[in-house]
Amino acid sequence: MRWLLGRRELGLRRMAGGAGDDAEITFVVTSELERPGEWLSGGEAVLTTGIALPPGPDDRRRYVAELAECGAAALGFGLGLRHDDVPDELIEAADEHDLTLFAVPLPTPFVAVAKTVTDRLAELQYEAVLLASRAQPRMTRAAVSGGASAVLKELSVACAGAVVLLDTQIRVVDTYPADLDEDVVGSVVDLVTRDASSAVSSVSSGPFGIVVTQSIRVEKRGHGHLGVVFAHEPRPTDQVLIGHANSLLALDFEKPRRLHVQQNRVHAAALRILLSGEADRGMARDVVNAASDQREEIRVLTVLDLPAASETVVRAVDDALAAATRPVFLLEDDDRLVILLRGGDTVEFADRLFEDVAPAKRRGLRIGLSSAHRVDDLPTAVEQSRMAAASAERRGRPEESTALAGRALLSFPESRRVLDGLAEILVAPVVDHDARHGTELLASVRAYLEANGQWEAAAASLGVHRHTLRGRIARAEEILGCDLSIARVRAELLLAIIARG
Structure with a gap:
């Protein structure tokens, strides 16, 4: 108007x-x-x-x-x-x-007003068709390079609506935008639940706008449901684009296993190129970028201590990622497996990837998860996840790199050997004195060190008077021949005590 x-x-x-x-x-x-x-x-x-x-x-x-x-x-x-x-x-x-x-x-004349409006409506319709004709090839390219998640993004941009992908059990697989309000997602789930048994597609008005839903199926084989939430009345071209996205998703879900394996090999090759440090990595980066989130960030999972039959772990993770409509980026190298996730993925999502690994095999795995990094920082993310995995316990649960503080030095063989040697020099004499004289010097020294040299706090933790603790620390200094008032000496001695256990 x-x-x-x-x-x-x-x-x-x-x-x-x-x-x-x-x-x-x-x-x-x-x-x-x-x-x-x-x-x-x-x-x-x-x-x-x-x-x-x-x-x-x-x-x-x-x-x-x-x-x-x-x-x-x-x-x-x-x-x-x-x-x-x-x-x-x-x-x-x-x-x-x-x-x-x-x-x-x-x-x-009234006819001039009518003609002006008619001509404008024709222009808008042509523009919409033109935009749809441009959006369809983009969606097709996205399906080839980035899989289902990339298709959802292109559909959302083209229709100016929020997109929700549900599996056959009406569980949320993916959304665009990724941080879509839970109430909006819930409204789509409710509508699909209501109409799943009776309608292949539906258009309904809800509290958050107009929701268009379609079942994703090939003949009698269902693969889930697609929902788009509009703040405006959907245009005919929007329906065309939703139908196109539906077809692309169906093709992706019907993809033969052999084609999936070949695509994974391409992804693995792109990962190797990015990690190799080669000068020309542009095309490889474009391929790997399909694993990133909307901020073009990724997280890396590293799995150490793979079993001899590592293919069972690889297949389980591959299937879990495919079920979540994610492009699969796996790189098995020596005794480790590197897996790319989105930057916004949680440690809970990472944990679910290993649900189908046999418990006996899973318990032997050490798994580390990096923080979010840009794709260009992939080597840093890989190293970060490797360190987290190296310090993790063998229990098959991902450890985040942010939890490394306080135990990283004890997790790597090189630093552990240094600390073990230091323990023989600094800790063994105190242990021998306690054994011969029935004293508690080692426990007193550790309490003092862990209290950062605070006499009152250390004495309280031991249940002794601070003057008693002072006497014990003085005796320990005599045995060790060191000055525990020096921060560096305190740090080395505490690490040696922890290393000795």
């Missing part, structure tokens, strides 16, 4: 109902009926010269109210034939019902 009022060549003048200027016009109709609202379907701009306009003020207000109730987009009032000015009652009622009321000057 706002666009139509801006056509200067028509000379239209808004008289009331400015709040309705954003209304969409679907058609222009000329009517001189006393109650034209009975014949409207909604979205029309009604043009009248007021020939049959009721004479009474209340009837005129009711005339406008009925148009608003029937969903009319606007009322155009022609001047110069029956009325020289727009009646005040129409202006008051239009403001009351937020219905745009505009005056049509005598030189402007």
